[in-house]
Amino acid sequence: MEWTPLVTEDGSVTLVSTTVGQACHSRSGAWLEARERYAIPTRLRERALALSGDDRMLRLLDVGTGLGLTIAAALDALEGTGVRLDVVTLERDTSVLTAAARIGREAIRGGAAPTADLDRSWALVLDTLARALAAGPDPASEPLGADRGRLRLLLGDGRETIQRLPARPTFDAVFLDPFSPAADPPLWEREFLAAVAVRMAPGSWLSTYCASLEVRARLVLAGLRVGPGGMVGAKREGTLASPDLDPGAFQPRVARKLARRVERIQSRAPVPGNRCSS
Numbered sequence: 116m117e118w119t120p121l122v123t124e125d126g127s128v129t130l131v132s133t134t135v136g137q138a139c140h141s142r143s144g145a146w147l148e149a150r151e152r153y154a155i156p157t158r159l160r161e162r163a164l165a166l167s168g169d170d171r172m173l174r175l176l177d178v179g180t181g182l183g184l185t186i187a188a189a190l191d192a193l194e195g196t197g198v199r200l201d202v203v204t205l206e207r208d209t210s211v212l213t214a215a216a217r218i219g220r221e222a223i224r225g226g227a228a229p230t231a232d233l234d235r236s237w238a239l240v241l242d243t244l245a246r247a248l249a250a251g252p253d254p255a256s257e258p259l260g261a262d263r264g265r266l267r268l269l270l271g272d273g274r275e276t277i278q279r280l281p282a283r284p285t286f287d288a289v290f291l292d293p294f295s296p297a298a299d300p301p302l303w304e305r306e307f308l309a310a311v312a313v314r315m316a317p318g319s320w321l322s323t324y325c326a327s328l329e330v331r332a333r334l335v336l337a338g339l340r341v342g343p344g345g346m347v348g349a350k351r352e353g354t355l356a357s358p359d360l361d362p363g364a365f366q367p368r369v370a371r372k373l374a375r376r377v378e379r380i381q382s383r384a385p386v387p388g389n390r391c392s393s
């Protein structure tokens with residue numbers, strides 16, 4: 116795949132896939148989105164601060180490694196808590212990791228990255244991803260710095276690589292961040308979302324920028340409680356889901372449409388104009 120760098124409105128850099136025709140992040144801000152769409156709504160810091168004991172760890176499933184910015188935002192959220200991050204990240208395309216290493220190091224060295232927290236966490240993630248990439252397609256976990264946790268990079272189509280993870284409620288958070296359903300549908304398929312849902316631990320959150328009715332209905336059918344995610348940058352609403360926590364209610368009109376879509380999928384009737392982007 117071909118990747119072109121793009122500086123977003125908060126000064127942080129992302130990559131645009133010229134093959135898919137989409138950027139890896141919102142133009143409003145790559146770092147803004149990584150923090151406000153993923154790390155903050157999945158409440159990693161609150162959960163970390165509530166943990167007790169010597170060996171404290173939170174488990175993250177990161178769907179779509181890309182530049183590693185969402186992982187960096189998770190690390191940043193745990194900064195100073197003493198809680199380590201155990202992350203499994205799924206990526207199909209090694210070329211994005213190579214391009215990210217190049218532009219990330221340039222941005223960090225050149226001071227183009229907007230904040231010290233981004234520089235610090237992203238440098239650690241890029242180093243770890245480089246080691247994981249050098250180790251081959253399914254390496255053991257690589258340490259994240261001296262004591263920040265560990266990272267396992269599963270290279271290949273996420274629909275296959277997720278099957279290497281035990282089908283048990285393991286993860287405390289899921290960042291669901293593929294390209295859009297209309298541009299790149301595989302990681303929005305019902306079977307994949309069900310495979311993610313069974314791996315979510317009680318008390319965990321999934322966050323995604325996607326507000327598609329079809330994707331929301333698939334998350335409901337995977338057994339999750341589904342609600343609206345907050346506004347981030349120019350994007351009005353995303354989606355939050357949990358196996359057991361209350362994500363808050365949709366507007367009544369949206370809730371009615373979602374219930375109808377769930378019923379339609381269940382009855383296997385063809386959905387008119389069935390596109391995930393609706």
Ligand SMILES: C[S@@+](CC[C@H](N)C(=O)[O-])C[C@H]1O[C@@H](n2cnc3c(N)ncnc32)[C@H](O)[C@@H]1O
Nearest residue numbers: 139179180181182183184185206207272273293
């Ligand atoms: C929006 S970008 C992710 C950005 C990333 N979370 C970050 O913060 O830098 C989407 C990523 O998903 C990856 N991807 C798309 N389809 C995939 C699949 N079927 N399996 C694994 N990775 C996939 C793409 O190669 C791309 O790197």
